[in-house]
Amino acid sequence: MARRFSVQRQTGFATIAIICFFALYLPIVVLVFYAFNSADSLSSFQGLSLRWFARAFENRQVIDASIRSLQIAAVAATAATIAATMAAIATTRTEPYRGLTLKYAFINQPLMVPEIVTAVALLIFFARIKIWTGYNGLGYLIAAHTAFCVPFAYLPIRARLENMDSTLEKAAADLYATPWKAFRYVTLPLLWPGILAGFMLAFVISLDDVVITEFVKSAGQDTLPTYMLGQIRRTITPEMNAISALFLLLSICVVIVFFVVNRKRV
Amino acid sequence: MTQPGTIEAERSRDIRKRWLLSLPALLIVLLAATGPLLIVLLYSFLTPGPYGDVLWKASPDGWIGVFLEKDIFTETLSLADAHVSIFVRSVLLSLATTVVTLLFGFPTAYFIATRPERTRELWLLLITIPFWTNLLIRTFAVLQIIRNEGLINTLLMKFGLIERPIQMLFTDGAILTGMVYVYLPLMVLPVYANLEKLDFRLVEAAYDLYATPFRVLTKIIIPLAKPGLIAGSILVFIPALGAYVTPSILGGGKNLMLGNLIELQFGQGRNWPLGSALSITLMLIVTVALLVYVRNVGSQEKRHG
Numbered sequence: 001m002a003r004r005f006s007v008q009r010q011t012g013f014a015t016i017a018i019i020c021f022f023a024l025y026l027p028i029v030v031l032v033f034y035a036f037n038s039a040d041s042l043s044s045f046q047g048l049s050l051r052w053f054a055r056a057f058e059n060r061q062v063i064d065a066s067i068r069s070l071q072i073a074a075v076a077a078t079a080a081t082i083a084a085t086m087a088a089i090a091t092t093r094t095e096p097y098r099g100l101t102l103k104y105a106f107i108n109q110p111l112m113v114p115e116i117v118t119a120v121a122l123l124i125f126f127a128r129i130k131i132w133t134g135y136n137g138l139g140y141l142i143a144a145h146t147a148f149c150v151p152f153a154y155l156p157i158r159a160r161l162e163n164m165d166s167t168l169e170k171a172a173a174d175l176y177a178t179p180w181k182a183f184r185y186v187t188l189p190l191l192w193p194g195i196l197a198g199f200m201l202a203f204v205i206s207l208d209d210v211v212i213t214e215f216v217k218s219a220g221q222d223t224l225p226t227y228m229l230g231q232i233r234r235t236i237t238p239e240m241n242a243i244s245a246l247f248l249l250l251s252i253c254v255v256i257v258f259f260v261v262n263r264k265r266v
Numbered sequence: 267m268t269q270p271g272t273i274e275a276e277r278s279r280d281i282r283k284r285w286l287l288s289l290p291a292l293l294i295v296l297l298a299a300t301g302p303l304l305i306v307l308l309y310s311f312l313t314p315g316p317y318g319d320v321l322w323k324a325s326p327d328g329w330i331g332v333f334l335e336k337d338i339f340t341e342t343l344s345l346a347d348a349h350v351s352i353f354v355r356s357v358l359l360s361l362a363t364t365v366v367t368l369l370f371g372f373p374t375a376y377f378i379a380t381r382p383e384r385t386r387e388l389w390l391l392l393i394t395i396p397f398w399t400n401l402l403i404r405t406f407a408v409l410q411i412i413r414n415e416g417l418i419n420t421l422l423m424k425f426g427l428i429e430r431p432i433q434m435l436f437t438d439g440a441i442l443t444g445m446v447y448v449y450l451p452l453m454v455l456p457v458y459a460n461l462e463k464l465d466f467r468l469v470e471a472a473y474d475l476y477a478t479p480f481r482v483l484t485k486i487i488i489p490l491a492k493p494g495l496i497a498g499s500i501l502v503f504i505p506a507l508g509a510y511v512t513p514s515i516l517g518g519g520k521n522l523m524l525g526n527l528i529e530l531q532f533g534q535g536r537n538w539p540l541g542s543a544l545s546i547t548l549m550l551i552v553t554v555a556l557l558v559y560v561r562n563v564g565s566q567e568k569r570h571g
Contacts, residue, residue: 008380008466008469009380009479010373010376010479010482010483010487011479012373013373013376013377014373014377016370016373016374016377017373017374017376017377017378019370020370020371020373020374020450020454021374021389021392023447024392024393024396024447024450024451025392025396026411026417027404027407027408027410027411027447028396028399028404028407030407030410030411030417031403031406031407031410034410042410042415043415079294080294082290083290083291083294084291086287086288086290086291087287087288087290087291087292089287090283090284090285090286090287090288091284091288094280094284097281097284098281099285103288103292106291106292106295106296106300107288107291107292107295109295109299109300110295110299112504112552112556113299113303113549113552114504114505114507114508114525114548114549114552115505115508115510116508116510116524116525116528116529116545116548117303117306117508117528117545117546117548117549118299118302118303120306120528120532120541120542120545121299121302121303121305121306121545122298122302123532124302124305124306124309124538124542125301125302125305127319128305143294143297143298144298146294146298147294147295147297147298147299148299150291150294150295154291204398207400208399208400208401208402210401210402210510210511211510211511211525215529215532225400225402228402228403228406229402229511229515232402232406232409232515233514233515236409236410240406241410244400244403244406244407247400247403248399248400248403251395251398251399251400252395252399254398255391255394255395255398256391258398259387259391259394263387
């Protein structure tokens with residue numbers, strides 16, 4: 001008569017968890033569903049159609065903003081990943097030395113400050129520089145994105161490095177490999193999954209940013225999220241749902257690649 | 267045999283190399299994140315310019331304006347009710363968000379941590395996807411559920427439970443719902459990371475000694491999961507306090523939070539010193555929260571280590 005009893009179970013926890021998963025996905029599913037709405041507005045659903053996707057692809061502003069978003073994310077994530085990889089090599093697998101804690105604090109600093117404060121700080125700072133130099137290009141956005149991407153790129157690279165044995169590099173050095181060769185042929189291939197994970201995280205973080213971009217951008221420099229924010233504040237049509245659905249698809253693809261890369265452990 | 271001197275020289279060369287390697291990252295963060303914060307501090311002590319920006323004349327008005335209001339005619343100071351209420355609302359909403367995400371996030375993390383190895387990854391992926399999804403899009407998704415023609419109101423009206431749609435959008439409740447929705451993964455992930463390492467033999471031992479499930483939860487699981495619970499709370503509280511997108515979409519123009527109040531000073535308000543002073547104040551609150559975190563987790567680790 002002993003009922004099978006799992007000690008790990010807590011009454012009600014599974015129910016709450018299922019409610020959470022349901023609540024997390026319901027709004028997203030509804031959002032995507034309405035992207036296929038053939039009606040003129042979101043008030044009613046009148047059947048399936050791709051008209052709003054077609055509308056989004058014809059919208060010059062959406063296309064321009066998307067291209068700008070991808071450009072900024074690509075440049076910022078690449079720069080942040082290179083800087084973060086170098087910093088990770090410099091801050092791991094060593095005895096503590098003076099300034100190490102300071103480096104950690106610095107690199108992780110963008111995570112500690114509320115985004116709105118960084119945004120305001122950059123608005124003020126770049127406004128000065130704009131007056132001094134007269135330069136108004138995308139450079140400001142790229143610099144800002146690179147800075148807040150650094151800690152995100154740094155974390156997985158550092159985690160990977162800390163789990164890596166330094167004996168292989170020492171062996172390479174014993175076999176007269178130059179430091180560069182040892183890095184190129186030993187460290188880099190082993191570190192690669194971490195670097196890739198860091199790059200993807202930085203890329204997505206840059207692509208998703210609203211607040212800092214909203215404050216830093218000059219006129220005509222809308223990225224896709226700031227364009228969407230502007231539209232959502234005015235009137236909402238299913239076109240926004242279509243754009244969101246495509247954006248979601250991109251995010252989900254990146255997460256799944258990230259998951260697969262991270263699971264392959266040496 | 268290497269002499270001690272050469273080892274020392276090698277070590278200092280190694281450290282120099284390490285500084286050179288970390289230089290790009292440090293410079294980027296210094297130039298485009300940390301450095302500008304000092305400028306904010308400087309600007310908070312200057313005089314507002316007529317069209318935004320500042321005049322290079324020192325003035326305490328920015329800081330006075332954080333909590334006080336100067337009457338234009340009589341020059342007397344009184345408590346700025348609007349600002350105080352926004353501060354209070356921001357802190358209360360952020361605390362409420364933290365508590366609600368804790369109440370839902372902890373059981374969810376526990377559920378994932380107790381799944382068999384094979385399905386655990388899948389549940390984790392389901393939490394990770396929203397975490398990586400654009401915050402704006404997720405807020406927009408909530409907006410569509412709770413607006414007057416949204417899913418909830420439509421269903422309630424269809425079943426005849428209500429006659430007119432309930433106004434849910436542009437209320438504090440809407441902001442709270444949105445923030446809980448948006449920040450829930452930030453709570454689940456660190457709590458899960460902590461529970462994953464939990465030794466369930468302790469739970470078994472407690473059951474063997476006739477502990478009730480509730481006692482096991484409060485005496486064994488929660489104390490052991492505490493570092494994760496605190497980390498999750500901090501990860502939710504900090505962005506919630508500085509939230510800008512969620513309150514500006516779901517709160518409309520009326521229900522402001524600190525983030526919106528700051529933005530207002532740089533937009534229509536044209537009072538950069540006040541905006542700067544408010545930003546520094548927000549950062550101070552966050553720093554206090556972080557210090558509490560460091561102290562709690564620090565003492566926790568000492569006890570176990």
